[in-house]
Amino acid sequence: MTAPLKKQTQYLMGNIAAAEGALAAGCRFFGGYPITPSSEIMEHMAKVLPGKGGVFMQMEDELGSIAAVVGASWAGAKAMTATSGPGFSLMQETIGYAAITETPCVIIDVQRAGPATGQATRPGSGDIIQAKHGSHGDYEIIALAPSSVQEMYDLTIRAFNLSEKFRVPTFVMTDEGIGHLREGAVLHKDFETINRRKEPGTMPFDTDDPLFVPPMPIFGDGENLLVTGSTHDGWGYRKVEQPEVHERLVKRLRQKILDHRDEIIETSEDFTKDAELLVIAYGFVARSARKAVKVLREKGYKAGLLRLKTLWPFPKDIVARLTSVAHKVIVPEMNYGQVAGEVAKVSKSEVIPYCRVNGEVISSIELIRELERHVS
């Protein structure tokens, strides 16, 4: 049973809602290459961006898409791309480049079941670890995980804001299930927009406070910018042999995100206060988990749900707190335990992954069955 749609509610596809979120957040450059199940985002941007004074580029491949996005970002655009597994893999080297050059950009990964070409039209969540560790070296990024069409809109807006504020590549890790889901959503204007900070004449790649985010000038400002993916000092000069310069840079890239965990991380909780059986879920599966937990409560069991809207940085403090109450933690996901592994690192109680990798979403019915096995 669905509630009647509210007045401003539109009935639309998750991918379109994400594109609309990007536009609302001020995205004015899109570079992309077609891939199922993400192409609707690109096609919507192709249709709408030019009318908003933005630029749409269909690039020759995903290596080119993400490179053009980073180039456009330094030219002053809020910029994004959208892709799926194979394209996401191709983008990894430049994602590391965006991390070390502190380039704001948003990447939507509409995940499908991999590896390789895998199941192009079926959902999966196999790219969660890759989002964090896909490029070589140590770096931090931000990754969000929407569970509804509404959140495709809201979290894409949030991704732009976080990306601009922290000068970091930010991912919307969705999947075919949510990307192609059609349901009601309100494309509201009720949000704050964060724009990058400019301070002419200051260092673009370091700050006095070694943990924070420097302001970002753009090409054409007359700042004679020196942008490089090699280890660099605060002005961008390559300093590839000084251990202290490298350490200071890489440490700050980490800390500027990790020290702002409280601001970045968003989760939602259902019945967690006294939950003995805790479910931790995200993305499409969180919908099934919510239903399953509700049914268990109705049956009198102390089940609860922690839904992760932020995957990276990982919400470890919240997981640690809730698992100190729960006896058991079930982590249902469409991979072989990528988030379950993160949960296990901090959990105070037993962690039980519930894995599904056949391209079928995990249903509430089977989750109810699984949860009941652990309460009786």
Added chain:
Amino acid sequence: MSRVHEQWIRPGIAKTTFCAGCGHGILMNAVLRAVETLKIPPRELLFVSGIGCAAWIPSPNFNADTLHTLHGRAVAFAVGAKSFNPKLNVIVISGDGDIASIGGNHLIHAARRNDDITVICASNENYGMTGGQTGPTTRLGGLTATHPAGNPYKPFDLVHLVLAAGAQYAARYTVTQPRALSNAIERAVSTKGFCFIETISPCPTQFGRRNRFDQIDKLYDDLVSRYITRQEAHKMDPKDTVEKIVTGEWFRGEVMP
């Protein structure tokens, strides 16, 4: 380098990283001469490069916006920046391995779209930075770290490659023709559409050493003995031009070669 060009050098830069006899310094000078003649304000210039010795021509040396990217991706980064801010004069400077091997797809597609950028490819017949391995412009039979018995493959003709792909303008000059080279860069930067300049820039340290050009001047003598103009090439039997470097300017729509 003439004194007028000093304003284009980033403060604090006292020397380049190029080996003795490397052609990249002459190319550097030719680029600065061109932008100086065109009187482009530095804030309207963006230099983009990839990875390799040639990628260090603009970064950090040039006192304008510089974007030193990843191996092979310079053209794609440049296209993104230019398309969002068309006021920027965007000049890509990188090596032949960077532009034509790992980045070859970006090159031909930017030419096809006729993206309004200038790409300057410093061809030195090998991968200089990584130790002299075969590159896409290594001559047939050239000795390299990866083909010690001689390169079995023919090199790319980059000028005709980009013209066939749709470039507006292409030129090829050696660093022993600095004025013509600089004039071509001027023409490319002031021409709308995709413009490409291949600069033949010898690498004594890697290619010269392996190919028995024991002294730097021998490598330059070889270059001077091999380059001919398009006009000269027209008068020759095509099979006699195989060993030659045909230099000159080519315009879109014109009859090749």
